[in-house]
Amino acid sequence: MTERLAAAELPRAAALLRAGELVAFPTETVYGLGANARDGRAVAAVFAAKGRPSFNPLISHFPDADAAFAEVEADERARRVAARFWPGPLTLVLPRRAQSRIDPLTGAGLDTLAVRVPAHPLARELLRQAGVPVAAPSANRSGQVSPTTAGHVLAGLEGRLAAVLDGGPCTVGVESTVLDLSTPVATLLRPGGLSREELEAEIGPVAVAGAHGGDAARPSPGMLLSHYAPGLPVRLGARDVRADEALLAFGPALAGAGAVWQLSESGDVVEAAARLFAGLRWLDAEGARLGLMGIAAMPVPMVGLGVAINDRLERAAAPR
Template identity: 75%
Template sequence: MTGTELLPEAAIGRAAGLLRAGALVAFPTETVYGLGADARQARAVARIFEAKGRPRFNPLISHFPDAEAAFAEVVADARAHAVAERFWPGPLTLVLPRAPESRIDPLASAGQPTLAVRVPAHPLARALLRAAGVPVAAPSANRSGAVSPTTAAHVMDGLGGRIEAVLDGGPCAVGVESTVLDLSGPKPLLLRPGGVTEAALAALLGPIGRPGAAAEGAALPAPGMMRSHYAPGLPVRLAARAVGPEEALLAFGPPLPGAGAVWQLSESGDMVEAASRLFAGLRWLDEEGARRGLSGIAAMPVPEEGLGAAINDRLARAAAPRG
């Protein structure tokens, strides 16, 4: 990459085309600038983590121009429709079960059965989302741990040279991040307070619960929120140096010989490619291994450098003892 384009508002078409092509484009929302990628493309989503230096594969919120587009990706009940009618567009994220026909790549949801979806209120963001025509995964457009950006200049300072473009919509209305409400279970749960108050939600839905304590290092249904453990049905063995015909192999680099089934993360050792193929690979090996009667999944070592730390973090949780 030679540099980051700073695009004026009128360049929505250019920004939308970049997103569809798998590029990273920062854009304004009503809270802060988001770092957008086509949520259908695993490699583009993996590049978000790389650009931000995000330490692990926390789920990302996917953004849509309207409720109809958002609900095409999830299973939305009457509660979700009522909340969306009242609070969308706006700073509210809903966590709902993934629809079987959802196009969003598992990496964007950290391999979870739920998706976090939002319809932002910023007019330029919605115009970009309409023009792109794809779900856009977008955390804040800053290096991990840095202050969230509220101007295009802030984004350029932190991510210039690491992403393809910034769509300049002027300063954001500085405010709190979106409220995150989990409607995937029988009781509404407030996972993160934000721009929509708990009182306003309770007036519509009744009592709102809070998530219980989570195990250290467990996966999250949305950034900074309630945690749950994801793992394949087959047990995962880490740092495999040999593999037999009774095991499936998650390969990184030249594959070990003799496995009953093989999924290649990246034969060339490309960390972005490996990250983009991780969750799809675990799912495929689990299904194919069960179909072939295999006993488990052997994962070859992945270096800790760059996205390797996030890959190993996810694999360690997948391999953890089952409760």
Template identity: 75%
Template structure:
């Protein structure tokens, strides 16, 4: 049985983490599935609980930048980005230090480590109370829709993990931006909660991702969330819908198309922040309601490729990928 812990029970959640148990916890992006990142058995349990491919590394969460930089080697750009965006929805992939205490499995055996400092007060309280770095991929079965509430976590992982620390809905609603600084350049591995334009304003040009299918073929994924078919509901997903049929569910952005069998509004005002926060909840609801009503697929209205729109479209493209 998976415990649902209240915010005031953070000490209990920390005890479970130190004991090698898995505890889901809220961040400003989505709920993470936490494990002691130094404990190889606990990290292996994350992969088992999620059914996660072994070559997809995990993000390690820390309470402060210097704790992260004790395990991964920063350059001047990484320190500048940490000063500007941490705590917050930015993950940096950096070289592992020779003395790094993070279990190799957490980094999928690579010579790099994905690190971030989350902005959610309850996440920070948990990490400080546990006194360990916390490996924390999204708290869902691998490839399924990411969770933005404790109920979403329990829907997917109830009975498979020790507890979920309930901090209410997540504010951002899409995962962190992942930036690779390990090789001397700067490459965007995953769009997310920090728009790449804001990163470029601070450190200069950032290379865009290699095609996901190419990374997957070579098993060279350096970042979480880079699987080709990911964030996938059970119903097929059709992108850039300009009309909708009665046997389709609609994920709307702006004034909704008429005629759908069911509809979920990301943001009628076309506010990208609101849309990001409502994206995963909408995919989950449409998937469940569409199956209940016998609908054939989920049609998605077009979202602009700017700011958080890049992260939203990245998630939608993965949801629509062949599988």
């Protein structure tokens, strides 16, 4: 049963987020399905609740620009548009700081993060009281229409999240504009509640994804992604493992590996999703340190989030 919380019950919503539960909340654009961005299992639960078919990066929400820029490297362009348009319907994609504690699954294993400061006063107060970055895509089942009221959220996700904080109808009604400032060329990844012309008035020309760079991958929700691939070659469907290989285990681990990262000993695909990107990074670093020759990945069933896990493993194993 999903709780429907009034504005006066905001502290309850903040406590649920801190505890790793999913809470939908209003922004000026659409309602977001929020999770503690530092809690990999909570973030994985977002994908499961939405039936999201792949691990697209999620936008992390903050109460102010200082909190957002503590997690990412902000250049002059980022600070200019933030000063002009935050709080507001603008998401910035920026390089992740080395010391960021946002879980790798939130950023889909990339070296960038998508960050935003929403304008809705209830959202900002929720973020202040929660005290953690909140990862939040739109609060609807994947492929369905984005919700702009608490009733819309409940119609699609009843029973799949702990609570929805009812802040009334959203005022903008379309998702935030996503601007990639992780490279020298400012690129519009997704049109939204803020126009390209408004951005160009602040920082000059803004390219549009797809118009330049051919099939260049972009780190934004809803776009073709280049996900983290380790330096060591990845062998899929491993039923055995060699001493010169690291093992990405699912279920009881195979014996004999040079290093082991357990996705989920119990065979839980949500737990496995939460641990996937961190595991690939750790095995890559540990394997290089030990002089191992590759990573053997045990099979993960194609059910629930297992579909997305296998998609990412296939990308990691693709020829480079």
